[in-house]
Amino acid sequence: MGRGRSSAATLGAIAALVVLGAMPYIARSDWTLGAAAALRHDNNVGNAESPPDIVGDSTIDARLSIFQLFPLGESYSVTVGGDLNGEAFRKLTGLNNASLDGTISLKKKWGLGAFAPWARAGVSVERSSYDYSYRNAWNYRATLASGRRIDERWNLWAEYAFDRRVASPRTEEAPGLSGDAFSQDSHNVAVNVEYSLNESTFLALGLLGRRGDVVSTAGDSEKINYAPRALAEDPAFGPEAYAYKLTGTTYGFRVGVNYAPTPHSLLGLGFERLNTHADGGNSYTKSVPEITWDYRFR
Amino acid sequence: MNRLLAAAAGLMLLWGAQPGGAAELRALVKDHRGKLIANAVILAAPLDAKSALRAKPPADAVDQVDKQFVPYVKPVFVGSKVLFPNSDHVRHQVYSFSPAKRFELPLYAGTNAQPVVFDKPGVVVLGCNIHDWMVGYIYVSETPFFAKTESAGTAAIDDMPPGEYTVRVWHPSMEQGEETTARRVILNADGPSTVEWELSLKPALRVPRVTGSASAGYP
Secondary structure, three states: OEEEEEHHHHHHHHHHHHHHHHHHHHHHOEEEEEEEEEEEEEEOOOOOOOHHHHEEEEEEEEEEEEEEEEEEEHHHHHHEEEEEEEEEEEEHHHHEEEEEEEEEEEEEEOOOOOOOOEEEEEEEEEEEEEEEHHEEEEEEEEEEEEEEEEEOOOOEEEEEEEEEEEEEOOOOOEEEEOOOOOEEEEEEEEEEEEEEOOOOOOEOOOOOEEEEEEEEEEOOHHHHHHOOOOEEEEEOOOOOOOEEEEEEEEEEEEEEEEEOOOOOEEEEEEEEEEEEOOOOEEEEEEEEEEEEEEEOOO | OOHHHHHHHHHHHHHHHHOOOEEEEEEEOOOOOOOOOOOEEEEEEEHHHHHHHOOOOOOOOOOOOOEEEEEOOOEEEEEEEOOEEEOOOEOOOEEOOOOOEEEOOOOOEEEOOOOOEEOEEEEEEEOOOOOOOOOOEEEEEOOOOOOOOOOOOEEEEEEEOOOEEEEEEEOEEEEEEEEEEEHEEEEOOOOEEEEEEEEEEEOOOOOOOOOOOOOOOOO
């Protein structure tokens, strides 16, 4: 149950070495390097329903990305890439984490140019390492996306993703109830629209839906106890906190405005609102405002 | 290159028909707020049809640097061959759907692409099928007398045969039609004539190069 500082630090150090070692190669190759940072506030980090259990916190997130696009003839392209990500919480420091992922995707365009409809299928594998190591997990994601830029102003696309998170099962807290609370499967859909206000300002709206496992962290709540499929201690939220794995449905939206001060960078303000109804009557909401910065070196 | 072309064409005219010396046209282009406008193409068409030329169209080039077309706007004389060298490390697939010239250069790197002959006057919008944000313009001029404004909003066409011309301006973002900017000017060898335009520009909407984490993600 102890903290896994060495685990997260080791993963971060290895990934940083890989990226730094690759940079001279990147400089003279087709690889594209990107960096991003975000400042977020999640008003309900633990997905709790009852006010005493609700914990809000702010995070700083930094990411390095590297990818290469391989055109395969006129219609297809393959993108191979990876991200190194670090996230630090202001109060819930046990949730500080580093992750490293690899992604491969195949994209098809029907026609030439920016307005041709497209579809993309991709898979990614991510290893995330937390300050509290019991939350360490492998994350697998398969995505299908399709979209079309209608004109210079309007861009539409939709995405389906299947997420699987595999964590190590924990000790059973209740007889017959699994301790594997941090492994989750979910189906996610999103419909997105972007609108170009002018040369450098873009508005974004996304409608989100999700069905699958959710983890609510709360005290020893009788209400939640009716329905959990797994239960485990969650000391990152405190000594009496328990993580309840439930099945739930989430609906929400994301709005944002992005501003490109240069062709290589993007500043964004975003807001996400999610409402979840979990089996057993556990319902919760969360709001996440964020400030983001993205930079693409080439 | 434009000045060279204009100079060459002008010399050819002067050789046979213009013993009185060369004329010069200067242009200044700005918007309604007085902001100076770059990348505006100034065109001067002689009213004398005989002056409409025997100049041999030159070879020209539009490069691709940092996944952008360079220059953003390129005026060429009708019939010109244009090369599309690729100075990037990545391959590009240049195309145009414009009625003035439809073409596609299959994926290539370096200088492997065949030159494209622009044999019809008009505006040709360039794109890259791999990098959607890449946009460029080739203005195919039917007159050899043209120039492009620099960042100071100015352009000059020198070594022109004196005479009467229709001058006009084109810009990729202009709201009004190009024909509405047409004016008659008489150029003589006494000194340069200056023409000013005030254009209304609409936003130059482009596909963003960097997308946020909530956007469509990897290209």
